[in-house]
Amino acid sequence: MAAMMPGKVEVCCLIGDPVEHSLSPLIHNTAFRKLKLNFTYIAFKVSKNELKKAIEGLKALNVRGINVTIPHKTEVIKYLDQIDCRALEVNAVNTIVNYNGVLKGFNTDVAGILRTLEERKISVKGKKAVIMGAGGIARAATYALAMEGAREIIIANRTLTNAVKLARELKKSVKVKVRTLPLTVKALKTELKVSDMVVNCTPVGMSPHTDKTPIPKELLHEDLVVMDAVYNPLRTRLLREAEEVGARIVDGLSMLIYQGAEAFKLWTGREPPINSMRRAALRVLRGENW
Numbered sequence: 001m002a003a004m005m006p007g008k009v010e011v012c013c014l015i016g017d018p019v020e021h022s023l024s025p026l027i028h029n030t031a032f033r034k035l036k037l038n039f040t041y042i043a044f045k046v047s048k049n050e051l052k053k054a055i056e057g058l059k060a061l062n063v064r065g066i067n068v069t070i071p072h073k074t075e076v077i078k079y080l081d082q083i084d085c086r087a088l089e090v091n092a093v094n095t096i097v098n099y100n101g102v103l104k105g106f107n108t109d110v111a112g113i114l115r116t117l118e119e120r121k122i123s124v125k126g127k128k129a130v131i132m133g134a135g136g137i138a139r140a141a142t143y144a145l146a147m148e149g150a151r152e153i154i155i156a157n158r159t160l161t162n163a164v165k166l167a168r169e170l171k172k173s174v175k176v177k178v179r180t181l182p183l184t185v186k187a188l189k190t191e192l193k194v195s196d197m198v199v200n201c202t203p204v205g206m207s208p209h210t211d212k213t214p215i216p217k218e219l220l221h222e223d224l225v226v227m228d229a230v231y232n233p234l235r236t237r238l239l240r241e242a243e244e245v246g247a248r249i250v251d252g253l254s255m256l257i258y259q260g261a262e263a264f265k266l267w268t269g270r271e272p273p274i275n276s277m278r279r280a281a282l283r284v285l286r287g288e289n290w
């Protein structure tokens, strides 16, 4: 926890369900402490039917900033006063800023993905990508890749109707070729052979189910960039097997740190200490201290 100094303490928080294993309190409190800011960050478990009350309560308590996670990223939009245009396009808010009682929603997941691609010098321009999942982070990933000039995006999801809905919304705001598929081995087999990139935006492989993978190893190949939004564990079975076949891999930690960094800037107006945030998260992930 950040050491509090006398005077006004600015409060930031996470709302979602579940939130128990989130690394956001750790990375933000590490950054507040490092910059000696009188801020603190806490996680609140908020169920679907308590969302409206939670937002009203946080506004009344004058919290400075809110991060929003599963399952509220889209639902929360209707309780906010203003929405940033990117969040509106993506139809998902993961960061809220309280400007003197006016709550404005932003999407920093898209920026988190774009900065991760930039950091790794991965260009998606003219490339074909498969996104597995159609939830909050899949939404951000499809927009990020479309905005960066991907040639074609395939959304593969367990519930096909959710993929179709996301594809329809994406096509409305970005000019990109989009198709949808059920998340089955048969469907993935044909697409992955001719794809440049695949992003896992499902929780498959996440702790404690670390023996699971969304793609059988035999479908992976060395010409793929394989990204996993899951960051616990850091090296998922998908990433381990992708590395074994010679594919380029990107774990979920950079996305997490960079989306947090963008939120931090919005709340504090300061550049966050990225390396301290990353080191703190790595210590916990490597220690499996959950």
Ligand code: NAP
Pocket (backbone or CB within 6 Å): 069, 070, 071, 109, 112, 132, 133, 134, 135, 136, 137, 138, 157, 158, 159, 162, 183, 201, 202, 203, 204, 206, 228, 229, 230, 231, 252, 253, 255, 256, 257, 259
């Ligand atoms: P979400 O909005 O609940 O969406 C989950 C998606 O995964 C849905 O498309 C769902 O399919 C699919 N899914 C869930 N369980 C599945 C299963 N057993 N098999 C196949 N598909 C399944 O969640 P989210 O916020 O997008 O998060 C997804 C994952 O990304 C989580 O593991 C989360 O920890 C991670 N994440 C990482 C970051 C980061 O910064 N690295 C940020 C956010 C999330 P249906 O449509 O069929 O339900």
